[in-house]
Amino acid sequence: MTMRTSLTRRESLKTIGGVGALAGLAGCSGGSGDGGGGGGDGGGGDSSSDGEQTDGGSQSDPESTSTFGIISGPQNGVTFLVHNAAAGVLDRESDVGLDVVSGTSGESMVRLVSGDEELAFGTAFAGLNAMNREAEFSQVEFEHEIYQMMTQTTLIEPILVPTDSDYEYWSDLEGASIATGTQGSTYQQYYRTALDIAVGEGNYELVHQGATEIPQEFSAGRVDAMGGPGIVSGLTPGFMQQAYSDNDVRLLGLTDETEQAIEDHEWLSLETLPNGDFGDSIEEYTDSSETTTVRVDYPHFTTDKVDADSVYNLMDALWSNREALIEAHEAWRLFEDDEVWTSTLHPDVPVHPGAVEFFEEKGLWNDNLTAGSF
Numbered sequence: 001m002t003m004r005t006s007l008t009r010r011e012s013l014k015t016i017g018g019v020g021a022l023a024g025l026a027g028c029s030g031g032s033g034d035g036g037g038g039g040g041d042g043g044g045g046d047s048s049s050d051g052e053q054t055d056g057g058s059q060s061d062p063e064s065t066s067t068f069g070i071i072s073g074p075q076n077g078v079t080f081l082v083h084n085a086a087a088g089v090l091d092r093e094s095d096v097g098l099d100v101v102s103g104t105s106g107e108s109m110v111r112l113v114s115g116d117e118e119l120a121f122g123t124a125f126a127g128l129n130a131m132n133r134e135a136e137f138s139q140v141e142f143e144h145e146i147y148q149m150m151t152q153t154t155l156i157e158p159i160l161v162p163t164d165s166d167y168e169y170w171s172d173l174e175g176a177s178i179a180t181g182t183q184g185s186t187y188q189q190y191y192r193t194a195l196d197i198a199v200g201e202g203n204y205e206l207v208h209q210g211a212t213e214i215p216q217e218f219s220a221g222r223v224d225a226m227g228g229p230g231i232v233s234g235l236t237p238g239f240m241q242q243a244y245s246d247n248d249v250r251l252l253g254l255t256d257e258t259e260q261a262i263e264d265h266e267w268l269s270l271e272t273l274p275n276g277d278f279g280d281s282i283e284e285y286t287d288s289s290e291t292t293t294v295r296v297d298y299p300h301f302t303t304d305k306v307d308a309d310s311v312y313n314l315m316d317a318l319w320s321n322r323e324a325l326i327e328a329h330e331a332w333r334l335f336e337d338d339e340v341w342t343s344t345l346h347p348d349v350p351v352h353p354g355a356v357e358f359f360e361e362k363g364l365w366n367d368n369l370t371a372g373s374f
Helices: 009-013 019-026 078-093 105-113 124-132 135-139 188-198 213-219 238-246 256-264 308-320 322-328 330-336 338-342 353-362
Strands: 067-071 097-101 146-157 160-162 177-181 205-208 249-251 269-274 290-303
Touching: 067 105, 078 097, 078 146, 078 308, 078 322, 078 330, 105 124, 105 135, 105 290, 124 135, 124 146, 124 188, 124 290, 146 188, 146 269, 146 308, 146 330, 146 338, 146 353, 177 188, 177 213, 188 205, 188 256, 188 290, 213 238, 256 269, 308 322, 308 353, 322 330, 330 338, 338 353
Parallel strands: 067 097, 177 205
Antiparallel strands: 146 290, 160 249, 269 290
C-alpha cells in the first residue's frame, strides 16, 4: 500500500493554467465562496453533451499501469479511509496498487484531467462539466479526455438545525448561514443549486471550512444550520455523528413545492430515509419519522492516459476481493450488490473501454450508458 501526504498548495498549482481555476475547484483560496465542481456557463470546450469523445485533449497513446494514483478526500473522510482500505487489500492480494493522497474531490478531478493521477472521484455533474470543459473546468489545461470507470459512492446531504430554532423547511433559511464543509468538494454545487431552488439565489450564506469544523461551528452558534456529507457509502461520518451527539438537532424537510422543483431539475435527485439512518441520537428530536433530502452520486473517473487492460485489471481485482475489502472497511459492503457498480454513472459521460469490457463480461452493462473508445 502506498499513501502520500496531503497535496500542498504549490504542488496543486502546478497542474492547471491559473490560480482562479484551482481556487474554484480545489478550495485553495480563503473566504466563504460557494465551492467548486460545476455550475454556471462554461467556455472553451470542444466536447458535446451527448457523450462522444472529441479530438482535443490527449497528447499520447494510452499507457499500461499497475499503480493508480488518486486524491481521495480529507484524511478523516469516509472516501479516504475506503481507498486506503482498498490499497491495503490490493497490495496483499493482487498485482494492482493504489497510491492514495488526501484532498478535495475538486483537486482530484483537476489532477486527473491534467495527467497527474490515474483515478479521481467527483460528482457525476462535475464529470459532465469536465467532459464539456464548462464552469471552472474551462480554466484547466487538459492533457487527457475524461472517462467514467465505476461507482465511488452515493452521498446524502441533509440540513440540521437546533431543535429550538424556528426553521422547519429548507425554504425557511432565508438569511441563514449554513456550514457545509470544504469549498473544493464537488458536492457543494448540489447544495447550492438545491438551496437556490428552496430559498432563492443569494438569500443564504454557505460557510466553508474543513469537515471536522462543521460541528464546532454549529455547536458554538456561529452558524444557523449545518449540512455536509450526512451519509456516505451507507455510513454516518464521525464528524456528523459528533454534531448529533453534542447538540439537540432536527432535520429540515422540503416543502412539496421544493421537492417537485428538485425532482424536475435536470441533474438533482432526492432520497427519503428513516431519521435513524442519519445518526443514533437524531430521531427523537425530529417530528417526522423520515426525511427527504438531496442525494449526490459519485463515480470513479479515469482518462485515456490509461489503457483498457489496466482499467480492466483494477476492476477485476476489486471485484475478486470484495470479501476482503468489506473486512477492511464496512463501506465496501455496498458493492456486494452488483448493480451498485454502475449505479452512479452519468449516461452522457463515456465509460472507459476497459470498464465497458468488464461490465459486459459480468452482465452489468446498461445500454443507457455511453461506451467510450480511444
